[in-house]
């Protein structure tokens with residue numbers, strides 16, 4: 001049904017890049033945040049400045065992961081380890097005092113500014129797919145690492161199309177491991193009361209399709225929003241996608 005194997009009765013959607021056109025907004029906020037930090041780091045250490053790569057660094061180290069994991073994992077790839085700090089650390093810490101939490105707060109301020117200025121676009125194919133799924137009686141949840149999920153679902157009017165939400169706030173409060181661990185998707189399946197084998201995961205991030213594979217889900221749909229980007233569809237398959245589409249509307253009108 002809806003382009004998925006017949007045993008699938010529930011759908012678990014990532015948000016940024018799958019339902020809404022916000023993956024690129026996150027990417028731009030991360031790029032600005034990391035580049036400012038890397039510049040200060042180069043000045044203080046005498047090391048050469050190497051900018052954050054919004055394609056490769058983002059896809060490998062940041063995309064799909066909870067905010068603090070993104071900070072930690074990217075900086076680790078550059079050999080930088082920062083103290084964790086605490087949730088209320090200021091976004092404008094001087095270089096010497098920078099913490100994982102402070103850098104995350106800087107990125108979040110930047111992200112919210114961009115969302116406020118530019119708004120959030122919904123992929124219309126995704127809205128149509130959600131409606132078709134509701135009409136077909138399939139269960140629907142959003143599973144995102146973003147702590148801004150609730151607000152994004154509300155401003156876009158998508159909140160009414162999903163039944164359950166597991167997001168960055170849920171993960172923090174319930175100590176659930178983020179993607180690429182399967183735990184957030186397993187929590188989504190539990191919230192809908194379905195066995196993971198009967199649920200399909202929809203993901204654009206490598207960490208997310210890896211979570212889908214690790215959880216033993218009934219299908220893992222990789223969403224390749226950049227079909228011109230060489231190798232991305234292959235990378236989605238290598239990390240766990242069982243099929244790859246460029247838009248959810250590709251699945252409408254097909255059956256398997």
Ligand SMILES: O=P(O)(O)OC[C@H]1O[C@@H](O)[C@H](O)[C@@H](O)[C@@H]1O
Pocket residue numbers: 015016023026027062063064065066067070108144145146147148149168205
């Ligand atoms: O910073 P937020 O809104 O809590 O989002 C955390 C992560 O959420 C994911 O959905 C995005 O793919 C990442 O880019 C983002 O970093």
